[in-house]
Structures are given as structure tokens and as C-alpha cells.
Amino acid sequence: MTATMTSDYLSAALMILAGVGFALALTAAAKYLGPSRPSAAKDYPYECGSEVIGSPRARFEVKFYQVAIVFLVFDIETAFLYPWAIKYRELSCAGAVQGTTCTGGVSFFGIGEILVFMGILIVALAYVWRKRAVGWE
Amino acid sequence: MGFEFHTTSLQAAVNWARKWSLFQYPFVTACCGMEFMSVAASKYDIARFGAEFPRFSPRQADLLIIVGTITERQGPALRRIYDQMCEPKWVVAFGVCASTGGFYQNYGTMPGADQVVPVDVYIPGCPPRPEQVLDGLMLLQDRIQKGEGHSQITIAAERGYDVPIAAIRPKELKGP
């Protein structure tokens, strides 16, 4: 049991290592191989060739913030769907699962669980819709 | 600045890669822009030289193509965009107005973009035929391969390499 456990972690670790390593290698190559001559003119913000006017730190409309928050809620909702989808086969089978066949009868726990979860979020969506928090006008 | 190394074979390989993947910032202003469209379109296709992909931000471009007349009012914008590009960078003056101001010798027109930015290749013509533009691009690619671009020489001089063409521009190299 433990051998398979470590090999799972090993492949995951290798995957992470390769990803991070590749990114680091590229940035290092760019830093050392490429010429770097920083200068004030080069760091000047690019505004289509004109001089900079105003500042991006102005106070924005609140609807941008609302859209971000509402998106966050429904994004996390979809994030929770993934583990449920993976485990759906076990959840909807009363007994244990051998390979792909379910020994016990059908259980509605899997479906019920997600319907309750989605139901709550549908109510939230309805509230947001009615309050036009996500409207663009 | 990092560890020192100097190998012509690597530099030649890097220059070869740069030569065939030029990302251009099309600084288009005037009539040459119409001929620039023809060069970019399907018949005279600049994509065969790997230089077709326009990048409208100086941060992601290494070839500044000045297409059309540069007026005095456009000068600061051109200089700012040239400064905002990262090395190594090259400049092509597309058309006689960008090279010398053409037949607009008056109070409003700058007599050539090299009054403001160092130009590597000048393409004559008003507007130049697409074949002339491709010829100019090939000329630029040779210079890149030999490392004779303005910014390439500056980098090489700063890194203390033997600058390949000291003879061509002795006056400039003696400067600070």
C-alpha cells in the first residue's frame, strides 16, 4: 500500500518539478544570455507613444468589483464539482465498487448532495440577477 | 552582469535565430502604409522571412519599421517608442520620407527618422515596391547575422567583445 502511495507522490512531485524547473530555466536563460540595459526611458509607461496622462489609480466604478466577487463565488462552485464528479460512481452505489461494477443497489446520495449544493447557488444567482449586480448598463 | 563567456558559434546561432524571427513594431504613418499592407498581404508575403507578425507593443518587438513620413510632431512619440524597445533592436526606415524626408523639405517634416533614432537599413522609394522592401529586409538579416546592427554593436562594445566592424564607424565608437 505504501509503495503505491509514494509512487503516486513521486509522479506528482516530478510533474511539479518539471513545470517549475522549465519556467526557472527560461527566466535564467533570458536573464544571463540576453542583453539587459535597463534605463529610465525604457521603463517609461507605454501609452501609444504619447506622454502619460492621469494615473491608473483613479477610483473605478463599483460594478467592476461586484462582477469580480460574483465570479469568485461561481468559480469556486465549479471547483467543488470536480471532486464530486470523480467520486460520483462510489457515491451513487450503496455497496462497494469492484472495478466498474457496483455491488449494492442504487443510492441517491450523490445526486441529492449536488442538487442541494447547486440549489443554494441558484438562489444566489437569482438574487444577484434581480439586484442587477452583474448588469452592464 | 552574469558570468562572462564568449563563443562565436553561440553568437552566430543566436543571431541566426534572431534573423529568422523578427517581431516588427509597424510604426505606420503615411502612404507607405498602403504598400506595407501589400508586403504583408498574400502576394508579396513577408511571412516567408518570419517577420510577418506585427507586435503593437514596443516591449514585444525587436524590429521598429518606420513606415511613412515622420513629422516634427511625431518625433517625440517615435523616440519614446524606440527607447521602450528592448535590446537587441533594429530600425528600418521604410520609404524615402522615413530615410531623408523625401520631397517634403519644410517646417513640418523631419528630414529623415535618423534625426531621432539610429537607423540600420534605409529602403528608398516613394513608396518602395514590395520587392524593394523584401530586399531591404534581406539586407537587414545579413547585418543581423554579422552582428552589425546598431544595438548589437553597443551591446558587444559594453561587454568588451572585439567589435566586428570597428572600421565602418570609427567616429562613433570613440565617443563616450
Next chain:
Amino acid sequence: MAQIVLDRLTAQFSGGEIIEVGSSRGNEWARIKREAWVTVCKFLRDDPATKMDMFIDLTAVDRMGLRTFPEDAPRFDVVLHLYSVGHKHRVRLYCGVPEEDPSVDTLVSVWEGVNWFEREAYDLYGVRFKGHPDLRRILMYPEFVGHPLRKDYPKEKRQPLVRRQAGTRE
């Protein structure tokens, strides 16, 4: 074919506002006194017989040294072209503007389109338009000094904003 416009003008304005009227090479023109500039234009636009509803062009002419022009005449001329889409006729109005006080009333209240044309006439000739909402340079950059299309401004006198120091690579 726009003779009717000139007749209406001379009939309507007899108090000396219309200095001179004429027609050359098919273009009918009238010289208007500077003080009556806006009233004449408003009349031309609103009068049903002329109905000059479309503004075509406004520019200025620097007549310094033009041999075919009397010496004592004002140096600048503001030239306005109008067109009537309904009657299909055109007229050209002149307004003399002396050199020492080159200003005339703006026509923005009559046709909005003159806004940019007047800004250009101010920018290139230095003719000021009294009452113009935002009279600033339109073609030349704000740091430019002088009015380039005047006859006494040399063609190649540049006023550069930025130059590269000679002899350096950068």
C-alpha cells in the same frame, strides 16, 4: 447659376455690409464687411431663397505682396464656401482682415462644422476668431511659434522638438 444668391444679398443688405459682388469662372462671390460677417451668414442659411444649409470650407489667404491686389486692402482674407443642397447653388464669401488686428467673429453658432476649420485658419495664418469655444492649434504642435502659412514664414524654418546627438550610436 447662383446669381440669385447675390441678388438676394444686395437686396437684403443695403447698409454697406456687402462691399462688392462678382462672378468669375462660374463661381459667384461676395465681399462682406467684417462687422456683418455673422448676420450675413445667418441670413444666407435661413433665407428660403438661398438656404445655404451646407458648410463646405473656410480658409484664409495672405495677400501680402500679391501684385493683383490694391496696396491699401487688408492683408488677410477669410474665405468661406457655402452650398445649398436643395437649390444646388454655391457662393464664396470674402472678409478682409487687417494685419494689425487679425480677428473676425466665429461662425460656430451658424454652422458647427467651422470649429475645426477656424482652428486651422488660426493655426496656420494667425487669424483669431472671437467667441470660438476652444481656439487652439490643430495641425502644428502647441510648442510651435509663429504661423507657418504666412508669406513671411520661410518654408524650411524648422522648430524641432527632439533630436539625437550626432555621433553617438544611441
Next chain:
Amino acid sequence: MSDSNDHDSHLVPPTRRVVLGFKDAEDLDVPDLPTEPLPLNMGPSHPAMHGTVRMVLEVEGEKISTADIQIGYLHRCFEKESEAATYTQIFPYTDRLNYISPMLNNIGYAMAVEKLLGISDELPERVKYIRVIVGELARISDHLTCLGASAMELGAFTVFLYALKAREWLFELLEEICGARLTVSYMRIGGVAADMTEEWGAQLLAVLPRVREVMSDISKLLDRNRIFRDRMDGIGIITKEDALAYGITGPVGRSTGLAYDVRKDHPYLVYDRFDFDVPVGSVGDNFDRYAVRVEEILQSMRIIEQAVPTIPAGRFMHPDPRVTLPPKSETYNSIEAMIAHFKLIMDGIHVPPGEIYSFTEAGNGELGFYIVADGTGRPWKCRVRPPCFPATAVLGKVLPGLFIADVVPTFGMINMIGGECDR
């Protein structure tokens, strides 16, 4: 930020009443923090700004509240150069005004000087026909460039390549007849530089069906394309009154419902001998401008197909030696021809003193030339009335209220050309 605290301390922000709406909940007083408008630069060097216009937009979120349009980045001093050049030397400068249809500027300028000289009605018939044919050819390439570039700015890169493929065929034809693809300088005062041959006429008639096919491809791609229609319908509306007050003519003016086309209202050359329609829009939004230009391309092809077969034979230059250069063979053989040649080249054609405002239908509308002649070989003043200048001026009134993304199709459809707008 420290400064904003002092800002709020001595100034109590205005409050806004919020009604919660559920049972027995009293209303709340919420501090109303106004959003600060953000100045945005759509600067001179911007792909959608044709490289020569700087728009300083005051933006609230995505919606534009004010738009200050700054032009002049391509002011190449056409008038100052024309005062220093003879009448014939000004032709290359007129090419670079509206540089996507140079031929139409040449025709406009040539006719203005011919009217000043008083020879415009003695022009050989053949010259009038050639001018109509190459003029309509230039109008087709003008609209193709405008449609292709605007479609590319909206993401339809295929339409751009189709339009440029068709334009290449037209450039080859122009190169065949006058040697240059873009800056043609084909007109002369009193005629054209070179004669039009029979084969060229046949080649032209052979190309038109292929251009029609490209136009149908473009229409298939765009006319009922959901994305294209959403970005063009009802955006950037110019009213007919604005068109009149600003003097907007051409496809932009006609899209507002103002049916004014110089070829129909004041026929010049031989336009009155051909029947063609003038498309007029109704709403004045971006899609109307697109549709008017597409229809105008088809109408121009109709004119060419009527003109090429019926072109009369004859001279392609005016016979008067004070206007036309003697043929090269004579110049080298007879002293009179050499003197005439020398005088014409050195101090230009002597135009009698006088003033003229001559107007023709160029790519973007009524292109006027106001020329003041003082009797010498050089004009005293040669003013160009640019058709796209008022169309760009009206943007300051049309853009507020639109989104930032709507600036691109609106500015593309106005077809502002730097050379013509800034001169």
C-alpha cells in the same frame, strides 16, 4: 492613500439613500463615492488610429464621457510646398493627399487648373473617358482598402486578405497604365500622361468579374455575421443635420441620408453619359457606411463597364503648346519645340490671375481645390478642401456615450486618411 483621507475629513462625502426593500427595513444612508474619470490615451502610434491621430478619451469604466481628437501628426505642409512648386510639379503632392485613391486627387487638381486656364471644355473626349475610368478604378481600390482595414481591426483578417488580393489586381492594372502602383501622378494639366491601350481595356474588363466575386465573398463573410453586425449596427450614428452643419459628404455623408453626390448633382467629365445609382443610407450608423461603400464599389464597376467599350479615339493631351509639352521626338529635332519644352518646364504654365473653387467626388466626398493664381507659373495659394476633415471633426460629438471598443469601427468607417486630413 494619505491625501484622500484629508480630502474626506474636511469634506463629508455626499450620501446616497439605499432602499433595502424587504419588510420593515428602514433605508440606509451610504456615502456616495463618485468615480473619478480616467484619462485614456489612444495615441498617435495605435493600430486603429491609422498611426496619425491621438485621441485623449475621458473614460468612466468602459464608457467614453469626452473625446478630444488631436490631428496634425501627418501635417506635411501641402500648401507651403505648392506655393514653391509650378503647377505641374504639384501633381506628385496631390497623390499623397488621399493616398488610398491618388488618381481621384489628381483628377480634382487637374480640373481645377484647367478651369482656371479656361480649357476645361476644349479637352479631347478621350481624356474625359480615361479620367472617368481610372477615377472609378481608384474609387474601388479606396473602398477596398477602407473595408479591408476596418474589417481587420474588427478581427476579420480573412476579409483583409480578400480585399488586398483584389486591390493587388487593380494595382497591377494601374502599374500597367502609368508605371506606378500607388502614387500614380498620371494626370497632366490638359490631359493624361500616357494613352490607354486596347489590351489594357480588355484586361480591365477581365478583372472586374473577379473583383465582383471577391466582393460577394466579403459580403457572405460579413453581412449577416453576428459579431460584425453587433459591433456596427446602431454605433457611431451621425444625423443628417450634423452632416449638413459639418459639411460631411461622400460615403459618410450619404450614409446619414444626405443624398449628395457631385457626380450626380453637378456632373463633370462624362459622368452624365453613364447610368449608375448613388447608394444612400438611412440611419447613419457604421453598418450604413459599410453598406454604402460596398454598393459604391459595384456601381463604380458598372460605370467602368459602360465606359471602356464606348471610349472614343483621339488625342490624350490638349493640343495647345502653351499647356502641353511637345512630344519628345520633336523636342530634340526642332528649336521651337525645345524652347517650348524648356519654358514649360522651367517656369511652368502661366495661369492668368484669378481664383477658382473646383470640386469633384473623391473617395471620401467632395474634394475641393481653391486656387489663387497670380499670373506666374506658381500658384499663390492652393488650398485643398479635405472631405475626411469634417468627418473626423464630428467624432468629438459622436464618440461620447460609446464604449472604448466602439471607437475602432467608428474611426475605421469614417476612413480618415492622414495625408488628406492633415495635408
